[in-house]
Amino acid sequence: MRARRACRVTTDRRRLAGRRTPHGLQHLPSRSRREGHPRPRPPRPAAHGRLPTRSTAASPTSATTPWCAPPGPAPAGHSGHSGYSRYGATLFVVLRPAWYDDEEERVEFGEIHAFTGQDFAVTVRQVRRPDLGVVRRRLEAEPEFLATGPEAVLTSVLDEIVDGYAPVAAGLEEDVDEIENPLFNGNVDPHLSRRIYQLLSQVIGFQHAVKPLAAMLQALLRGSPKYGTNSEVENRLRNVLDHTIRVTERVATMRTLLDNALTVHATLVSLEQNDAMRRMSGASLAQGEESRRLARETIEQGEEVKKISSWAAILFTPTLVASVYGMNFDHMPELHRAWGYPFALVLMLGLGVGLWAVFKHKHWL
Numbered sequence: 001m002r003a004r005r006a007c008r009v010t011t012d013r014r015r016l017a018g019r020r021t022p023h024g025l026q027h028l029p030s031r032s033r034r035e036g037h038p039r040p041r042p043p044r045p046a047a048h049g050r051l052p053t054r055s056t057a058a059s060p061t062s063a064t065t066p067w068c069a070p071p072g073p074a075p076a077g078h079s080g081h082s083g084y085s086r087y088g089a090t091l092f093v094v095l096r097p098a099w100y101d102d103e104e105e106r107v108e109f110g111e112i113h114a115f116t117g118q119d120f121a122v123t124v125r126q127v128r129r130p131d132l133g134v135v136r137r138r139l140e141a142e143p144e145f146l147a148t149g150p151e152a153v154l155t156s157v158l159d160e161i162v163d164g165y166a167p168v169a170a171g172l173e174e175d176v177d178e179i180e181n182p183l184f185n186g187n188v189d190p191h192l193s194r195r196i197y198q199l200l201s202q203v204i205g206f207q208h209a210v211k212p213l214a215a216m217l218q219a220l221l222r223g224s225p226k227y228g229t230n231s232e233v234e235n236r237l238r239n240v241l242d243h244t245i246r247v248t249e250r251v252a253t254m255r256t257l258l259d260n261a262l263t264v265h266a267t268l269v270s271l272e273q274n275d276a277m278r279r280m281s282g283a284s285l286a287q288g289e290e291s292r293r294l295a296r297e298t299i300e301q302g303e304e305v306k307k308i309s310s311w312a313a314i315l316f317t318p319t320l321v322a323s324v325y326g327m328n329f330d331h332m333p334e335l336h337r338a339w340g341y342p343f344a345l346v347l348m349l350g351l352g353v354g355l356w357a358v359f360k361h362k363h364w365l
Helices: 002-012 031-036 133-140 150-163 165-184 190-222 231-325 340-361
Strands: 083-087 090-095 098-101 106-109 112-116 121-125
Touching: 083 190, 090 150, 098 165, 106 165, 106 190, 112 150, 121 150, 133 150, 150 165, 150 190, 150 231, 165 190, 165 231, 190 231, 231 340
Parallel strands: none
Antiparallel strands: 083 090, 090 112, 098 106, 112 121
């Protein structure tokens, strides 16, 4: 319905004299002509080789583009993708111009709606770019091509938009090259992953703008015999189609490269994490080995202490018996007995053997 209303406004201006349309697209004859002369026919590109001029009520945004209506909101169902629809003899086309911002290193997108019929061509821009005044001047410099009708205007607009895709593709390719160098050098910077995602998002958006154009241009070429399209327009549409296919292939290659780069980066991150885990596991194993070695040394030291303590106890008992009987007391009955000396020796030996047996049973010796 929106396309039909816009087309109706443009068509009615050829029938309504002395009235202005809401978009300022009507050519009003002078007062003297309205009062004293018959109404003249509106100027046609085929007769004069120039595009009609706009009235002063037009939007300043499109002032340099005579056939452009003021920017308006995008129709539902067309945002983000290029496409076309036919309403009888009227063709409605949605185009997505793009340009590369070198400072921000990102792709910016606009939107252009084009309406063409048998004797009119209207474009509605959503942003200031691209400058369709360049297209106007180019068409006015080729009056023979302009005389072919509104299809010449649509073809020139398509050519201008598709030509603007080449710098965008070149800028994105440079960004992809900048990512590949650190990626294949083994860099696993997390910011690199974010940049890959950003570039992939821009490339997908650019692909959505470019890819539908090929099918649309092919459909226009298939329908050219039915709508009587001029042969020169067909040739230029084929040229635009060739450029579109080349850009589409470049964008598809970039998307594949970014998908692979994202996979490689994820693999490198996984390898780095695995290496870190292996290093941590190695450190844990080394720490465990050190702990086991210290434990073995502690056990060995404990065993040595047991042995030393056992032999010390065994050797202490004879010393104790000898020390007791070596004291200088007058009243020690064993000293005056015949069995006193053998008793002391047997006592020292018995105590030593007994202690050795006890320690051996407890595995101290």
